[in-house]
Amino acid sequence: MRGPLQIATNVGFRAFARSSRVGNTLWAVTPAVLGCAKAPWSLGRFGGVHNPPSTVIHSSIPSNARFLHWSRSLLDQTHATTLDTTLPILPSPVVGRWLLLSSVLVLGIIVVGGVTRLTESGLSITEWQPITGILPPLSYDEWMVEFEKYKATPEFKLMNHSISLEDFKSIFYMEWGHRVLGRLIGVVFVGPLIYFAIRKKISKPMTVRLFGLSVLIGAQGLLGWYMVKSGLEESLMDTPGAVPRVSQYRLASHLGLAFLLYIGMFGTGMAVIKDFKFANGAAWTGSTVKSVGKILSHPLVRSFKRQAYALTGLVFLTALSGAFVAGLDAGLLYNEFPLMGGRLAPPTNELFSEDFAKNEDKSDKWWRNIFENPTTVQFNHRVLATTTYLATAALYARTFSPAIRSALPPLTRTATMAAFAMANVQVALGITTLLYLVPVPLAAAHQAGSVMLLSAMVHLLVSMRNPGTAAKAWRQIIEIKRKV
Numbered sequence: 001m002r003g004p005l006q007i008a009t010n011v012g013f014r015a016f017a018r019s020s021r022v023g024n025t026l027w028a029v030t031p032a033v034l035g036c037a038k039a040p041w042s043l044g045r046f047g048g049v050h051n052p053p054s055t056v057i058h059s060s061i062p063s064n065a066r067f068l069h070w071s072r073s074l075l076d077q078t079h080a081t082t083l084d085t086t087l088p089i090l091p092s093p094v095v096g097r098w099l100l101l102s103s104v105l106v107l108g109i110i111v112v113g114g115v116t117r118l119t120e121s122g123l124s125i126t127e128w129q130p131i132t133g134i135l136p137p138l139s140y141d142e143w144m145v146e147f148e149k150y151k152a153t154p155e156f157k158l159m160n161h162s163i164s165l166e167d168f169k170s171i172f173y174m175e176w177g178h179r180v181l182g183r184l185i186g187v188v189f190v191g192p193l194i195y196f197a198i199r200k201k202i203s204k205p206m207t208v209r210l211f212g213l214s215v216l217i218g219a220q221g222l223l224g225w226y227m228v229k230s231g232l233e234e235s236l237m238d239t240p241g242a243v244p245r246v247s248q249y250r251l252a253s254h255l256g257l258a259f260l261l262y263i264g265m266f267g268t269g270m271a272v273i274k275d276f277k278f279a280n281g282a283a284w285t286g287s288t289v290k291s292v293g294k295i296l297s298h299p300l301v302r303s304f305k306r307q308a309y310a311l312t313g314l315v316f317l318t319a320l321s322g323a324f325v326a327g328l329d330a331g332l333l334y335n336e337f338p339l340m341g342g343r344l345a346p347p348t349n350e351l352f353s354e355d356f357a358k359n360e361d362k363s364d365k366w367w368r369n370i371f372e373n374p375t376t377v378q379f380n381h382r383v384l385a386t387t388t389y390l391a392t393a394a395l396y397a398r399t400f401s402p403a404i405r406s407a408l409p410p411l412t413r414t415a416t417m418a419a420f421a422m423a424n425v426q427v428a429l430g431i432t433t434l435l436y437l438v439p440v441p442l443a444a445a446h447q448a449g450s451v452m453l454l455s456a457m458v459h460l461l462v463s464m465r466n467p468g469t470a471a472k473a474w475r476q477i478i479e480i481k482r483k484v
């Protein structure tokens with residue numbers, strides 16, 4: 001709601017806009033521009049409302065690419081015409097903090113999900129009830145109903161037939177907590193998103209992107225249930241030697257989607273906060289503003305950025321391969337490092353065993369071993385993890401080259417060091433998890449470590465990000481205001 005003072009101020013500026021001119025600058029435009037600084041939604045009160053009310057200066061937002069040209073041309077015009085336009089929306093830090101909070105909740109659910117799997121609690125709830133499932137059983141009778149349903153599952157029949165009601169309650173609560181946290185993330189993310197979208201606190205493209213993430217949160221819930229279902233299938237009872245556990249493919253998809261959600265929330269949150277600081281006149285990643293374009297177009301910086309993107313992809317792939325290790329309990333084999341059975345790599349006939357092929361002609365031998373043979377899966381995870389580690393070390397080593405050192409933004413150098421430090425921690429956690437036969441606290445820390453490593457990579461990429469169009473626009477306006 002705009003107050004009378006604000007409306008009066010805006011009307012005043014508009015009248016002023018039609019009549020004033022100073023030198024070569026078209027005041028029909030700049031009062032509108034300066035109005036942003038003087039009205040109640042002014043830059044002086046930037047922490048409040050961050051997009052000018054659309055009724056103040058109507059019409060379309062210039063496209064991103066055209067914005068700088070647009071704002072410059074405003075200042076260069078020599079003929080008085082009323083220009084009806086508005087500034088692009090600059091989301092406030094509240095939006096950034098909300099996105100970071102959501103990403104922390106996703107980190108939390110990734111760890112809780114890992115502990116749920118490691119404590120073998122994930123198959124304790126046999127139904128998918130998005131609404132009624134919010135409440136756990138509240139009476140003895142309700143508990144008995146749930147317990148009876150669990151008794152019908154292959155996990156109970158094959159592994160847990162002597163479980164007591166009390167033990168059942170503890171695995172039930174673990175899985176229930178995981179599901180409740182999932183719902184909480186949905187509410188914490190979608191509720192404020194609707195508010196920000198309705199109040200136009202975020203731009204249209206960002207609204208679309210964030211609604212895309214909401215759809216992914218819903219898909220993640222469905223995928224989680226699809227994964228659990230694979231561990232409840234009766235057919236497991238007919239397969240000799242089968243262990244009741246969820247499909248490693250579905251586990252990897254569920255974890256991969258969680259990582260994507262995390263990256264989307266964390267990366268966007270960081271970008272929003274950085275853009276806001278930039279608009280308010282902060283130095284860009286420790287450099288002077290005028291040099292942003294120059295720094296980013298430097299060939300060495302561009303190649304560094306490409307490498308950082310490739311490395312982020314590699315970290316993601318390594319993490320996905322870890323999900324296959326977890327899904328097949330492949331961490332319970334070859335509990336030594338760096339050797340596997342006294343050799344750097346197990347024999348080829350073990351890595352590509354015909355036993356895993358299902359086709360008559362064994363044509364599926366290669367891919368089935370890669371995804372279904374625990375030995376091969378663990379070996380691949382080692383190879384990918386070692387490559388990730390060496391690539392992180394190489395990227396960090398590049399920051400010591402004098403040419404790169406002087407070309408890179410200072411924050412990028414620090415972020416590369418942080419990524420390398422996190423890669424060390426993650427590899428150490430992975431090795432100890434393996435050597436100690438996957439104890440729950442170490443394995444959970446290793447899972448959390450993969451998110452921290454991804455965060456370090458996203459932070460590195462954000463440090464080389466061009467400020468957004470809205471941030472550049474607002475910054476220009478603030479500078480003009482200060483000069484005037």
Ligand code: HEM
Pocket residue numbers: 114118255315318319320321322323324325326327329330331332337381382385386388389423426427428429430431433434438443446447450453
């Ligand atoms: C860049 C380095 C690494 C990354 C990003 C990474 C990531 C992951 C991820 C995401 C998981 C799945 C966790 C889960 O779902 O519970 C995992 C599992 C695992 N990783 Fe790594 N890992 C790395 C290095 C290593 C190394 C060097 C080793 C040792 C050889 C290792 C051994 C394991 C083991 C044994 C598991 C299975 C743990 C379980 O069953 O919960 N990892 N890794």
